Amino acid sequence: MAASESTIDTSDMIVCRDVHKWYGNFHALRGVTTTVRKREVVVVVGPSGSGKSTFIRTINRLEEHQRGDIIVDGIELSNDVRNIDAIRRDVGMVFQSFNLFPHLTAMDNITLAPMKVRKLPARQAEEIAEQLLERVGIAEQAGKYPGQLSGGQQQRVAIARALAMQPKIMLFDEPTSALDPEMIKEVLDVMRELAESGMTMVVVSHEIGFTREVADRVLMFDHGQIIEESATEEFFDNPKEDRTKLFLSQILA
Amino acid sequence: MASATDTPPGVVLPPPITERGGVGWAYANLFSNWYNTVLTFIYAALLGVALWFGLSWIVLEADWKVIATLGGRLIIGQYNTEFACPGQNCFWRPQASLLLVSVLLGMAWAVSGDKAAKRIAIGVAAITVAFAFLPYSMDQMGLDVRLLLAANVPAVAAGWVLARRTPLGTVRWIVMLGVLFFLVILVLIGGVPGVPGLQPVSTIYWGGLMLNLLLAVTGITLSLPIGIALALGRRSSLPLVKLLCVVFIEVMRGMPLITLLFMSQVLVPLAFPQDFSTNSLFRAGIILTLFSSAYMAENIRGGLQALHPGQVEAARALGLAGWQTTVLISLPQAIRNVIPAIVGQFISLFKDTLLVYIIGMLDVVEFSRAFIQGNAEYLASARELFLFLALVFWIFTYTMSYVSRRVEVHLRVGQR
Numbered sequence: 001m002a003a004s005e006s007t008i009d010t011s012d013m014i015v016c017r018d019v020h021k022w023y024g025n026f027h028a029l030r031g032v033t034t035t036v037r038k039r040e041v042v043v044v045v046g047p048s049g050s051g052k053s054t055f056i057r058t059i060n061r062l063e064e065h066q067r068g069d070i071i072v073d074g075i076e077l078s079n080d081v082r083n084i085d086a087i088r089r090d091v092g093m094v095f096q097s098f099n100l101f102p103h104l105t106a107m108d109n110i111t112l113a114p115m116k117v118r119k120l121p122a123r124q125a126e127e128i129a130e131q132l133l134e135r136v137g138i139a140e141q142a143g144k145y146p147g148q149l150s151g152g153q154q155q156r157v158a159i160a161r162a163l164a165m166q167p168k169i170m171l172f173d174e175p176t177s178a179l180d181p182e183m184i185k186e187v188l189d190v191m192r193e194l195a196e197s198g199m200t201m202v203v204v205s206h207e208i209g210f211t212r213e214v215a216d217r218v219l220m221f222d223h224g225q226i227i228e229e230s231a232t233e234e235f236f237d238n239p240k241e242d243r244t245k246l247f248l249s250q251i252l253a
Numbered sequence: 254m255a256s257a258t259d260t261p262p263g264v265v266l267p268p269p270i271t272e273r274g275g276v277g278w279a280y281a282n283l284f285s286n287w288y289n290t291v292l293t294f295i296y297a298a299l300l301g302v303a304l305w306f307g308l309s310w311i312v313l314e315a316d317w318k319v320i321a322t323l324g325g326r327l328i329i330g331q332y333n334t335e336f337a338c339p340g341q342n343c344f345w346r347p348q349a350s351l352l353l354v355s356v357l358l359g360m361a362w363a364v365s366g367d368k369a370a371k372r373i374a375i376g377v378a379a380i381t382v383a384f385a386f387l388p389y390s391m392d393q394m395g396l397d398v399r400l401l402l403a404a405n406v407p408a409v410a411a412g413w414v415l416a417r418r419t420p421l422g423t424v425r426w427i428v429m430l431g432v433l434f435f436l437v438i439l440v441l442i443g444g445v446p447g448v449p450g451l452q453p454v455s456t457i458y459w460g461g462l463m464l465n466l467l468l469a470v471t472g473i474t475l476s477l478p479i480g481i482a483l484a485l486g487r488r489s490s491l492p493l494v495k496l497l498c499v500v501f502i503e504v505m506r507g508m509p510l511i512t513l514l515f516m517s518q519v520l521v522p523l524a525f526p527q528d529f530s531t532n533s534l535f536r537a538g539i540i541l542t543l544f545s546s547a548y549m550a551e552n553i554r555g556g557l558q559a560l561h562p563g564q565v566e567a568a569r570a571l572g573l574a575g576w577q578t579t580v581l582i583s584l585p586q587a588i589r590n591v592i593p594a595i596v597g598q599f600i601s602l603f604k605d606t607l608l609v610y611i612i613g614m615l616d617v618v619e620f621s622r623a624f625i626q627g628n629a630e631y632l633a634s635a636r637e638l639f640l641f642l643a644l645v646f647w648i649f650t651y652t653m654s655y656v657s658r659r660v661e662v663h664l665r666v667g668q669r
């Protein structure tokens with residue numbers, strides 16, 4: 001995107017300090033502390049129910065945290081609605097189940113938020129959408145409805161939809177888990193290209209090849225906590241925690 | 254049976270004869286085994302007997318004179334009688350109202366891409382013209398009445414031209430004109446004091462099919478938005494709003510419509526200034542609308558419940574505000590998913606309009622019943638009359654469900 005190559009900005013995009021989250025009595029996040037810097041790609045792994053999805057959903061406040069601080073791009077997440085709206089404009093999200101709007105065409109899915117939230121004129125929003133559909137490789141599908149697209153195509157439209165708001169951060173919540181094997185690659189290719197363009201990304205994923213290639217850092221979640229956090233190579237080649245070793249042995253098997 | 258092993262690769266064989274055409278259909282549906290065959294013959298015999306006696310009664314015995322005698326009174330009830338409209342002929346007022354409806358139908362035909370609008374517009378024009386040529390004497394059915402009926406053809410045409418040749422040819426304009434025409438029709442039928450030719454006709458004389466249609470149109474157009482508001486209110490996070498909506502819906506749904514109409518005689522007047530509320534039609538309209546809204550609210554709430562929560566999450570994650578998410582994402586999907594239930598409620602409302610006889614209004618069915626009771630020579634004609642009324646109601650309700658099916662087809666484009 002438009003990120004300039006000359007000055008590599010390493011400021012903190014996401015800062016989490018001692019974040020706690022309860023669902024009723026269930027303690028889902030138990031003191032999560034981490035920092036994601038600009039242009040960094042962080043992959044979150046962990047067994048199911050470990051809180052990794054909850055964690056990334058607190059970053060744009062789809063889930064509310066009850067204790068601790070989350071600061072996204074310098075804005076603290078609080079109950080202040082204006083802050084939440086500001087953060088949601090700057091944070092794009094891609095879901096496991098795509099969540100495209102089935103009553104709108106691919107084009108309308110992408111132009112909706114730029115027109116209604118950023119108040120862009122229709123023509124400008126459509127130009128952006130066309131560029132993005134080109135970028136994710138499905139320019140010819142603009143007029144189709146989600147139900148007429150394959151899973152991989154739907155997820156690429158969903159990525160284009162998130163990018164249309166020109167976010168500073170992209171969150172991916174298991175973006176390839178619901179896809180047939182032959183469609184996973186087309187989505188990962190788009191994400192790889194996005195990472196190369198300098199987007200700050202937090203990805204919940206178990207795609208080891210993608211993670212090794214693209215991630216700067218890996219966070220290992222278990223029981224609502226980050227039990228291991230290290231640079232990608234270090235994480236795979238020299239894990240410290242027994243739980244991490246067990247987990248890696250299971251997903252690499 | 255064709256043997257699969259002999260089929261060379263790439264050759265597509267036609268399905269066996271039992272899967273194709275009329276023979277295949279009959280075999281699969283009527284004679285697939287011995288008890289289906291037996292049932293087929295039993296039903297064929299029963300159907301034959303019913304048709305034989307039914308049709309022979311309709312063709313040979315039935316005396317349809319009562320319908321001809323009632324004629325236009327089935328449409329307008331007592332509207333054009335000496336007490337309602339003393340010293341004048343007021344028949345042209347409902348007729349002019351019908352012309353306005355024809356104009357709208359013509360516009361809908363021009364704008365809609367679907368054949369349904371065209372068929373309905375042509376159907377209405379054809380039926381009204383047919384009425385213009387009924388073999389009444391000129392004393393019974395004057396030239397003015399016949400001309401105004403025949404004018405529905407040019408009215409449809411005028412609407413069509415209006416929509417095609419002027420900027421009025423958009424859905425938005427048709428909806429706005431629809432509301433405007435509805436108000437004009439109310440004024441036209443109700444009259445304006447002091448205007449010659451438009452002398453006021455008390456609503457107690459509004460009757461016949463016209464009354465059913467006015468109540469149904471009012472109820473349908475108002476109960477949908479009220480129902481949407483109630484459904485959203487019931488899902489609101491504000492406890493007071495939620496409580497009020499729940500109480501309203503449950504009270505309205507919990508009482509029979511007849512009871513509500515009775516109570517409207519007593520309760521609704523309390524909520525309005527004394528001289529304002531003495532109007533049965535107004536009360537009936539309110540009760541029918543609110544009653545229908547409560548059911549509508551639950552239909553729409555059902556549609557909202559069925560939405561995947563990811564839809565709202567995706568909208569919120571994109572930064573859409575709560576109300577934008579509701580208006581742009583949740584409601585369009587919820588409503589389209591419950592169109593059959595919504596139209597079912599419309600049909601039910603239309604049929605419920607005849608319950609206004611409870612508060613003394615002469616809708617088409619009550620007017621017919623009163624006529625038969627008051628005219629002993631027609632006592633034997635009740636069957637013919639009510640069979641005819643059943644057909645009339647069926648034509649209207651079937652048109653509604655036909656339109657809803659066409660709407661569904663259009664909205665389902667590319668879905669799932």
